Amino acid sequence: xxxxxxxxxxxxxxxxxxxxxxxxxxxxxxxxxxxxxxxxxxxxxxxxxxxxxxxxxxxxxxxxxxxxxxxxxxxxxxxxxxxxxxxxxxxxxxxxxxxxxxxxxxxxxxxxxxxxxxxxxxxxxxxxxxxxxxxxxxxxxxxxxxxxxxxxxxxxxxxxxxxxxxxxxxxxxxxxxxxxxxxxxxxxxxxxxxxxxxxxxxxxxxxxxxxxxxxxxxxxxxxxxxxxxxxxxxxxxxxxxxxxxxxxxxxxxxxxxxxxxxxxxxxxxxxxxxxxxxxxxxxxxxxxxxxxxxxxxxxxxxxxxxxxxxxxxxxxxxxxxxxxxxxxxxxxxxxxxxxxxxxxxxxxxxxxxxxxxxxxxxxxxxxxxxxxxxxxxxxxxxxxxxxxxxxxxxxxxxxxxxxxxxxxxxxxxxxxxxxxxxxxxxxxxxxxxxxxxxxxxxxxxxxxxxxxxxxxxxxxxxxxxxxxxxxxxxxxxxxxxxxxxxxxxxxxxx
Ligand code: F6P
Numbered sequence: 001x002x003x004x005x006x007x008x009x010x011x012x013x014x015x016x017x018x019x020x021x022x023x024x025x026x027x028x029x030x031x032x033x034x035x036x037x038x039x040x041x042x043x044x045x046x047x048x049x050x051x052x053x054x055x056x057x058x059x060x061x062x063x064x065x066x067x068x069x070x071x072x073x074x075x076x077x078x079x080x081x082x083x084x085x086x087x088x089x090x091x092x093x094x095x096x097x098x099x100x101x102x103x104x105x106x107x108x109x110x111x112x113x114x115x116x117x118x119x120x121x122x123x124x125x126x127x128x129x130x131x132x133x134x135x136x137x138x139x140x141x142x143x144x145x146x147x148x149x150x151x152x153x154x155x156x157x158x159x160x161x162x163x164x165x166x167x168x169x170x171x172x173x174x175x176x177x178x179x180x181x182x183x184x185x186x187x188x189x190x191x192x193x194x195x196x197x198x199x200x201x202x203x204x205x206x207x208x209x210x211x212x213x214x215x216x217x218x219x220x221x222x223x224x225x226x227x228x229x230x231x232x233x234x235x236x237x238x239x240x241x242x243x244x245x246x247x248x249x250x251x252x253x254x255x256x257x258x259x260x261x262x263x264x265x266x267x268x269x270x271x272x273x274x275x276x277x278x279x280x281x282x283x284x285x286x287x288x289x290x291x292x293x294x295x296x297x298x299x300x301x302x303x304x305x306x307x308x309x310x311x312x313x314x315x316x317x318x319x320x321x322x323x324x325x326x327x328x329x330x331x332x333x334x335x336x337x338x339x340x341x342x343x344x345x346x347x348x349x350x351x352x353x354x355x356x357x358x359x360x361x362x363x364x365x366x367x368x369x370x371x372x373x374x375x376x377x378x379x380x381x382x383x384x385x386x387x388x389x390x391x392x393x394x395x396x397x398x399x400x401x402x403x404x405x406x407x408x409x410x411x412x413x414x415x416x417x418x419x420x421x422x423x424x425x426x427x428x429x430x431x432x433x434x435x436x437x438x439x440x441x442x443x444x445x446x447x448x449x450x451x452x453x454x455x456x457x458x459x460x461x462x463x464x465x466x467x468x469x470x471x472x473x474x475x476x477x478x479x480x481x482x483x484x485x486x487x488x489x490x491x492x493x494x
């Protein structure tokens with residue numbers, strides 16, 4: 001079996017405290033890679049002065065060899081906080097109003113991708129399958145090809161791909177689309193995302209569509225398909241079962257004092273619809289006042305990307321909103337919303353999911369949302385809780401038996417909370433068992449195997465005349481002007 005080389009911006013370096021990594025990417029990939037073994041290259045999470053980037057830090061943990069690189073402060077500002085999280089993230093989540101496009105950040109994004117290519121190059125062996133993840137690293141395959149890599153290279157996008165009118169509003173969209181055609185296999189979370197991508201290609205006439213999944217460009221054929229990401233279904237179910245015996249679980253049950261638990265777990269991000277969710281919960285409590293003092297919403301929201309201004313503003317807004325609802329509706333012995341700003345360990349989370357009567361997973365837009373899947377897997381077969389799920393989460397394409405809501409409709413979501421809490425046992429069991437069948441059929445291992453099978457079936461690319469066969473030195477990769485880094489005729493700005 002060929003060695004697997006994974007590249008992602010964020011790498012879940014094993015944390016001695018056992019704290020769960022925030023974000024679905026790290027959790028899912030770690031499960032998949034642990035089972036198969038391989039090399040995982042990414043950012044160490046540390047930044048340093050311009051001339052202080054040292055060699056790769058290699059660390060072997062079980063089946064996985066980690067190769068971590070520091071980035072400079074300027075890199076982090078321009079590539080991660082700038083282009084990735086203030087341009088690509090809002091645009092892919094349909095928030096053109098929040099996109100802050102700047103040429104400096106865009107140049108930093110391409111420069112860092114070139115730098116990642118130069119770090120990866122010396123580690124690549126001829127038969128390796130290279131699998132690159134998420135929006136931070138879109139141009140990485142094109143950079144590797146330019147540096148002579150002919151290996152099979154796949155890409156998986158964990159976040160949504162927006163409609164052409166939205167994506168094309170980004171000044172550099174054509175260069176990004178073109179660079180994606182350098183991959184052999186492109187994976188999207190849903191059919192809808194793949195179709196949006198195909199529409200973007202066809203509007204710019206960048207590739208010819210051969211059939212549903214195959215596209216031809218530049219004398220070669222690449223695949224673009226939906227591969228909905230899954231979870232470790234059986235393992236998570238077992239974890240939740242075990243967690244019910246822990247001291248934390250017992251303390252939590254005690255503190256609920258017979259009240260029904262409603263749970264929400266999200267990174268603090270504007271795409272997650274947390275303010276609309278709190279509004280919906282308030283609407284539910286106001287319209288169904290008999291439920292007051294009988295339910296508690298536990299909202300677990302680890303802080304995220306706090307250096308980005310929109311996230312900082314949101315931290316304040318959500319805390320104020322939760323405080324306002326608690327102040328208006330709470331009593332001396334009842335707090336409607338328990339709002340927590342840190343991540344919990346996975347066993348603790350699994351136990352809380354199992355205890356909850358209802359999960360509110362109501363993003364305004366989400367690639368997949370693995371919280372929805374983990375909540376379902378954690379339930380008790382004999383008395384399962386209800387999943388209330390946004391239609392705009394990728395998970396809604398698979399978990400059709402959830403209670404599907406439009407999170408922009410605050411009152412409608414409030415009424416759906418009331419219906420879910422009153423749902424008869426038989427209906428809950430029917431919905432849960434249908435969702436569990438789906439989660440068992442498509443777990444994270446199936447996701448990984450299906451993608452890698454498609455990638456392995458691709459022919460090795462021919463070396464290109466324009467390619468560079470020797471690794472560029474780090475210093476070159478850092479200082480090469482963008483003009484040169486994007487010198488192929490197709491990689492133009494518009
Ligand atoms: O799953 C989407 C994603 O953006 C991942 O790429 C990322 O690792 C995770 O969410 C958490 O975000 P960040 O790495 O910016 O903290």
